[in-house]
Amino acid sequence: MASIVSRNTNSLRSLRFNTLTRCRSLSPLPSPPLADGLQHRPPLSLLQSLLPKALGTLSLVTYQRCLFSTSTSASVNQGNETSKTAGEANSGKEDKSGESNQSSESGKPVRGGPVSWLSFLLLVVTGAGIILYYDKEKRRHIEDIYSASKEVKQGPGVGKAAIGGPFKLINHDGKNVTEKDFLGKWTVIYFGFTHCPDICPDELQKLAAAVDKIKQKSGIEIVPVFISVDPERDTVEQVHEYVKEFHPKLIGLTGSSDEIRNVARAYRVYYMKTAEEDSDYLVDHSIVMYLMGPDMQFVKYFGKNNDIESLADGIIKEIKNYKK
Structure with a gap:
């Protein structure tokens, strides 16, 4: 047991x-x-x-x-x-919240910048003053220019070009003439040459017709003058035969090379020979008619664009307004 x-x-x-x-x-x-x-x-x-x-x-x-x-x-x-x-998880949230707090703190604006309200106000006032001063000076400058443009400058050459002057040449009759021979008369002067193919004949025909029309309309006598810029070929005889083809009152003038150069310079006329083949050549020149007063002072010029009517009416108008 x-x-x-x-x-x-x-x-x-x-x-x-x-x-x-x-x-x-x-x-x-x-x-x-x-x-x-x-x-x-x-x-x-x-x-x-x-x-x-x-x-x-x-x-x-x-x-x-x-x-x-x-x-x-x-x-x-x-x-x-x-x-x-x-x-x-909580530690992760704390880390994230810490990071967010740090980022939010870093994103906050820094107070107390270098520009204060007082300095900003002074800057605005200074800029406005500069703008007002600039605008005032600009207006004053414009007013000075405007007033200066309205002032009439006195002088011997006011309203007149420096065209014309004394000269000494030979007319188509072989007589010596100067600018004094044309005093007391209204004169229209044209520069050309007798061998000119078309321009010179056209301009001289227009001048002759305008002289007759001025006589008919106003009764004013105009003396037409032709001055050659080809002294080598335009002799007294050549000029005499040439001017008879246009008008009985047309006066032809020629001279030596120096004399023609001086008168062309005085009337601001350009001329130059072109390509030359023996004695056959052309001469480039200014196509201008000069209206000279009774004192042989320049009044006005007329170019190729004027026809007979405008040329005659223009000359009559200048004569009527002369010294008024």
Whole structure:
């Protein structure tokens, strides 16, 4: 009998040791929470039916404690992991909030800049003063220009071009003449040459017709004058034959090369020989008629664009307005 009790006691100790060892080996496995473990653990009656009766109530109680400790440790581990995750999340939020606070602090404008309201006001006042001064000076300059343009400048040559002057030439009758021979008469002078193919004849015909028309309209006597710019070929005889073809009152003048150069310079007349082949050449020259007053002072010039009517009317108008 004593041997049987001793055997049962050893078996109970061995079972308890194996059960504890098994519980410790199963503790790392995931288990449901504590409430679930308590809710789903097997009832005591079921355990009593499965275990041998010899183990007794102490073995069952030990097994239940093992299950309870396993469930508790799993729940505690899971809670620790959850709290750790929440802590990491909170630390992340704190880091982000710290970064946002730092960025917001760095984005704040710096107060107390170098430009104050007083300096800005002084700058505006100074700029306005400069603009007003510039505008005043500009208006004064414009007024000075306007007043200066309205002033009449007195002088000997006001309103008259420096055209005309003394000359000494030979007329188509071989007599020496000067500008003084034309004083007291209205004179129209044209520069050309007798070998001119078309322009000179056209202009001299227009001048002759205008002289007759002026006589008819106003009764004013006009002296037409032709001055040659080709002294090498336009001799006195050549000029004499030439002027008879246009008008009986037309006076032809020629002279030496120096004399023609001087009179052309005095009347601002341009002339120049073109390409020369033996004695056959042309002369480029100004196509202008000069109206000279009774004092042999320049009055007005008329160009090629004037026809007979405009030339005659223009000369009559200038004569009527002369010295009024």
